[in-house]
Amino acid sequence: MSKYDVAIIGSGPGGYVAAIRCAQLGLKTAIIEKYNTLGGTCLNVGCIPSKALLDSSHHYEDAIKHFEAHGIDIPGEVKINFKKMIERKASVVEQTTKGIDFLMNKNKVDVFTGVGSFKDATHVVITSEKGEETIEATHTIIATGSKPSTLPFITLDKERVITSTEALTLSEIPKHLIVIGGGVIGLELGQVYRRLGAEVSVIEFMDRIIPTMDGSQSKELTKVMKKQGVKFFLSHKVSAVSRKGKEVNVTATDKKGNEVSFTGDYCLVSVGRRPYTDGLGLDNAGVKVTERGKVAVNEHLQTNISNIYAIGDVIKGAMLAHKAEEEGVFVAETIAGQKPHIDYNLIPGVVYTWPEVASVGKTEEQLKEAGMAYKVGQFPMRALGRSRASGDTDGFVKILADKETDEVLGVHMVGARVADLIAEGVTAMEFRASAEDIARMSHAHPTYAEAVKEAALAATEDRALHV
Structure with missing residues (x-):
């Protein structure tokens, strides 16, 4: 042995x-x-x-x-x-x-x-x-x-009613992909097939997508993905999923108690793991x-x-x-x-849609719930020369800092390459940096990273330079 x-x-x-x-x-x-x-x-x-x-x-x-x-x-x-x-x-x-x-x-x-x-x-x-x-x-x-994971009443046949595993190996592009769940997996795969021409409907039980992330990120990503043609049905509770041949029917109840039906050729169940x-x-x-x-x-x-x-x-x-x-x-x-x-507070979370979404630390909702005094600095990507040069103008960088000590408590981003950019926020918070510390760091021009410096300036006596 x-x-x-x-x-x-x-x-x-x-x-x-x-x-x-x-x-x-x-x-x-x-x-x-x-x-x-x-x-x-x-x-x-x-x-x-x-x-x-x-x-x-x-x-x-x-x-x-x-x-x-x-x-x-x-x-x-x-x-x-x-x-x-x-x-x-x-x-x-x-x-x-x-x-x-x-x-x-x-x-x-x-x-x-x-x-x-x-x-x-x-x-x-x-x-x-x-x-x-x-x-x-x-x-x-x-x-x-x-x-x-799935819901108790859903039968995953792995052909038309599928999980993320099957969604990665389809033999055809769906005509209408119904996505149950507005979290990371559903949004990423939903965006893949929307780009390729599928109609995509996202049904989410909560009142917003990516509900564990900062509310401002949810709002921005919803706005952008709607422009891309994704349809969102928020505050909808799915009650039944059935398949007949190549057709899948999903029944849900909206927040007013009305029953709503969706018909597509594929249904991606992405309600967690x-x-x-x-x-x-x-x-x-x-x-x-x-x-x-x-x-x-x-x-x-x-x-x-x-x-x-x-x-x-x-x-x-x-x-x-x-x-x-x-x-x-x-x-x-x-x-x-x-x-x-x-330090689990400093493990970042990322959504790899485009624009990307990335977070580390506390959300504004969490700070409010904890009764902490904080200040906010936010800078729009559209104000960056680099964003205009690339054509990626959606999104922002948002920095939350302690109102008294100026220590950075959370960094939340939506935009091009923020999955990589969030490492700057993690590094700053690992060393317990203040917003002022970030604001005084030299950032190369033109880069997306300048938005971090500008957000830090905005959190420090509203000193952002380019808005």
Whole structure:
């Protein structure tokens, strides 16, 4: 029987990063993955393939809508080769997952393919087509991630009533895609197919899309996506989804109690994700789960069984790949006897629509609820020379700062490349910078980043220079 210092069940961003860090720290490490490719949801059916389709569809939209304004004339009709677009997406996924294979080999991490389940607290049984194999581990990290959620009355046939997984591998562009859920996944995939010509209707139970983000971001993204042709039905409660042949019917009730029907050829159910613990054999190891099915952990990400840890989507907190990565490093270093730290308030959230949406820290709603005295500095992207040069004038940067100390409490952005730009806000807040600190930093001109400086100036005695 093979013995390891650490066994990791799940090879998503949390799992494989934990494996690399464990190996760097001199721990003999094994990683167990039930699928034939490493990388988990993010690399195979999540973050990476969705961004590939977002970029491809963005290029198409630019070609048919924006190239002419830049003086680029394309003779003949611009056509979509959807099959090739999907093939390119698959190629990007393959390259990325092969990169994880390389990293495991480079760091001398043993990879086991099969379903990992606990025999007891120190033994993991790996079941595959070849049979069963048992390994012994001093420490085990549960990194099994999440799966798409659904509603009790919805039958996911994965053909017409689909999740994000199937939406990434369709063989045709929908004529009318009905999206249930106005969160990150629904909006990103909805925008992909809207760009490619589908009619897209987003049905959201709450009174606004991306409801966990700052209200000003929700308002701006709604406005922009409406201009792009996406239809929103907010404060609508879905009560039934049925399919007849190639037709899907969705029934919902609006805030006035009126019943509303929607008919399309595809329905994307994007109402969140659930922790995935199926087949783990947690009872065999004595590991406890919460009422919501998440693995219960303490501040050290340790389960009630001291040598077993859990990270990522399977535990409390936002379901984000980069959160899982931070937790993977955190647990590896904890096992090695170090004293790492994670500030969950400083883990950014991003929506990869165009314009992009990015946030870190407290929202204005959260500050109001907490009764904190704060000030706001906001700067519109349309006032930037760089935005006008690129034609990406939608959006803003908003900085929330403590009214007395000027410490930055939250940074919220909508605009071109803000998924990258939010790192400036994270850095500033990590070092507890004030709005004045950011305002006095030199920002290259012309750049999108100048909007951060201007928002900081606006929060500091309303000193913005370009509005």
